Amino acid sequence: MHPGVISCHECDLLLREADSSARATSVACPRCGAELYRVGRNALERSLALTCAALVLLVVANLFPIVGLNLQGHQVETTVFGAVRQLWLDDMPVVAALLLATTVLMPLLELCALGWLLLPLWRGRRPRWFAPVFRAFQLAHPWAMVEVFILGVLVSLVKLAHLADVLPGPAIGCFGALMLVLAILASTLDQRALWQAWELAEA
Numbered sequence: 001m002h003p004g005v006i007s008c009h010e011c012d013l014l015l016r017e018a019d020s021s022a023r024a025t026s027v028a029c030p031r032c033g034a035e036l037y038r039v040g041r042n043a044l045e046r047s048l049a050l051t052c053a054a055l056v057l058l059v060v061a062n063l064f065p066i067v068g069l070n071l072q073g074h075q076v077e078t079t080v081f082g083a084v085r086q087l088w089l090d091d092m093p094v095v096a097a098l099l100l101a102t103t104v105l106m107p108l109l110e111l112c113a114l115g116w117l118l119l120p121l122w123r124g125r126r127p128r129w130f131a132p133v134f135r136a137f138q139l140a141h142p143w144a145m146v147e148v149f150i151l152g153v154l155v156s157l158v159k160l161a162h163l164a165d166v167l168p169g170p171a172i173g174c175f176g177a178l179m180l181v182l183a184i185l186a187s188t189l190d191q192r193a194l195w196q197a198w199e200l201a202e203a
Contacts, residue, residue: 044193047185050181057174103146114185
């Protein structure tokens with residue numbers, strides 16, 4: 001069997017996987033020096049653990065209030081769904097839909113798709129509908145904009161600080177942790193390892 005051929009994402013140089021050293025922690029393109037992929041143990045276990053942690057944080061962040069305002073003794077708290085509802089009632093359906101999609105639906109789709117792929121592969125079995133679910137994961141990833149939402153919340157808190165007492169809710173910390181976990185997951189997830197695990201797994 002001939003070794004697989006990979007393409008450098010920077011200069012399009014074609015390389016055989018057998019040409020790279022399996023002992024290295026990462027494999028770089030010999031022409032431009034771009035990192036082609038990482039080599040490491042327990043890649044599936046690490047990605048699965050991060051995915052489960054991100055799912056828990058996403059659920060908690062959307063169930064609890066993000067922020068509260070105390071204005072002359074009157075306290076108001078809101079969740080993401082409450083913000084979406086209020087935007088809808090204020091005749092801003094497009095903004096409401098974007099907030100719901102980029103903050104809740106797309107991150108949830110991304111993490112559920114990744115969990116669907118990783119859990120069976122970790123157990124040594126091939127997940128059903130591997131290619132469509134993998135494609136859904138790739139399509140959802142650019143639209144999961146938790147970091148943009150966090151930035152918007154922080155800017156709003158700064159602007160509202162002189163008008164009322166700002167009371168950060170438990171969800172703001174969960175969103176911050178979620179942003180960090182998603183960043184680590186994106187930097188450590190080896191999509192090549194998913195395909196290799198699929199090839200080695202039982203049907």
